[in-house]
Amino acid sequence: MERIIEEIREDLTRRIAVAADRLADRTLAEDPAYAALLGRTELRERIHHALRQGVEGLVRTSRGLPVDLADARATGTLRAEQGLPLTSLLRAYRRGGRLLWQTLTEAVASYDRAALPRLLPGAPVLWDVLDQMTDAVSESYRRTEAARADRDRERRAALLDALLDGAAATDGPTASEAAARLGLPERGRFAVVVVAAPDDPSRPAERPGATGAPRVLWRVRADGETGLVVLGHHPLESVRDLLAPLAVRAGVSPVVEAPDQLAGAHRLAALALRTAPASGGPRTALLDEGLPAALVAAQAELAGRLRRVVLGPVLALPPEDRRLLLTTLGTWLDCRGSTTSAAQRLYCHRNTVSNRMRRLEQLTGRSLADPRHVVELTLAHAAVVQGAAAQSPTPPCPPTPAGTVRRSPRPRG
Template sequence: MERIIEDVREDLSRRIAVAAHRLADLTLAEDPAYAALLGRAELRERIHHNLRQAVEGLVRGSRGLPVDLADARATGTLRAEQGLPLASLLHTYRRGGRLLWQTLTETVAAHDRAALPRLLPSATLLWDVLDQMTDAVTDSYRRTEAARTDLDRERRAALLDILLDGAAATDGPAASEAAAQLGLPERGRFAVVVVAGTGAAGSTSERAGTPGSAPRVLWRIRADGECGLVELGHHPLESVRELLAPLGARAGVSPVVGAPAELAGARRLAALALRTAPGSGGPRTALLDEGLPAALVAAQGELAARLRQVVLGPVLALPAEDRRTLLTTLGTWLTCQGSTTYAAQRLYCHRNTVSNRLRRLEQLTGRSLADPRHVVELALAHAAVYQLAAADPATPPCPPTPAGTARRSPRPPG
């Protein structure tokens, strides 16, 4: 093989140069990715160099020497950094291999057609050389691409932190600049989601359905759970609940804000909303504005503890079964907007049973359910007991208010 190539080297070099011209023109005409990245002269020179490298690899292989793959690896790294699709790069490499074999056989035939049979066994060696070059290009490309992906992920996380924490480094971008780099508008409709635990929603990946079918969400894993920056667009805030439902995790959702600079405050409100989300039964996603009284209790831990003791202390001192019965009845009655009839239906008991339980609760607490101020105190104290039980499994349980949409009583509660 080496002798054959040496005999035709000058003519082969000339023909390879012509082949490089043809392949460069064909590539630029058929592949927009290459056309957008390289000029004709640069691409032709690169192809010409690769073809010569393949010929030298064939010669080295015939001597039992390893193929020099440094240029192939450098090419893979460079094209990955430039953003050329790997499919485009490999297609040109494979096409170049076929063109090289065609050029080699034509050159040998023109020099000495009788030498062609001696060339054929070299086909396997040539394809082995080309496979090694292609593998080197692919491996280098993927390594570089993976490193770029990791870097992009870290950069994206840092930008999200600027928005969600509201404190940029002195030499880092401001909130507006961070938002722009994440593709967020200066003004819009945004919200923040905080999900309990990690691994439920993903990392900093962007998740959305078909364009326009769901809000865009940028996820970020944080020490207090996963955060999602939601670009609502025209979608209502309630659509976030549907988006989170498949995760099956407790979550809190902030109110809508209009600018990236307000997202840090929104994150704090979402974390507060999470503390009001039920641990089980019914929707597990809490929208802050749907539970402001419970959020108020969650935000004031010391006062909440005092509220539990002052308002419901006598009830909490009862045996577990009595305590559970009265607290469940109170929560159900509140959910049913003060209707003992609907509360009885929910609790599967007689209306008089509900009335008797509520009367006993009034006696224990010294508060009347006919007094709106007392009802507010009882409702807030009930929320405080539930939140304590949800946060501390060792605390005697207080069942959550039964799920479902409350129905308004057609007559005054009795």
């Protein structure tokens, strides 16, 4: 094989130059990615060099030497850094391989048609060389692309940190600069969602991404995930639907209008998360829907004091009595002070609820007819719920009086 190639070396060199011209023209005409990246002169030189490398690989293999793949690896790295699709790169290599074999056979036939059978044993050798070159290009490309993706993720994470955490380093981007690099508008409607770390760390991370939903830029950390939500025309409540597929607890900030307000929104979203129950099923807490509970969560020391001062006598009861009164109070508050609605939710007679609420008034010294006392009870109950290690299930009510029809509970809103 080496001998016949040396015999046709001069003609083969001329034909390879012509083949490089043809392949460069075809590539630029049929592949927009190459046409947008390289000029004809540069592309033609790279193709010419790769074709000559294929011939030299064939010669080296016939001598028992390894193929020199340094140039193929360098090409894979360069094209990955330039952003050329791998499919375009591999297509050019495959076309080059076929064109090289065609050029080689034409050169041998022109030299001595009777020598063509001498070329046939070199066919599998040449394809093996071309496979090695293609594999080297692919491996180098993918390795470079993975490294570039890691760098992009790190840069993106740093930009999100600048927006969500604020207090950027003196040499770091400002909020407006970070927003611009992330493709965010200078003014708009934004929110921040903080998702608690899953109970099962091995659970694969999920990403809601329904068509037509708001865009979310996620920042994943060890203690949970934070999402920057670009609401656009979507209402804030749409974030709850966005998070519905995730079996997690989440807190959502109010809407803000500028990137430099996102750090404050992040703090409020984390506060909203603290108002979501730790058990009882997934729940997304919007800050503005639970401001009293958020106020309690923001002041841990005062929350403890509030529990003791307002509900201390209730907390001192035996566990079952304590649980019964606190559950009834919470249900009554959820029903906006409606004894009838609370009874329906608790599967008991309204008189049962009234009796429990009167007992609670006696124990706490607070009157449900006094709005100021209702505020105190609301905040104290929120403090108890947040301070509990786990939410207790709603206990059944005592049997209703004889002759009383037990009502079906209303569906929860």
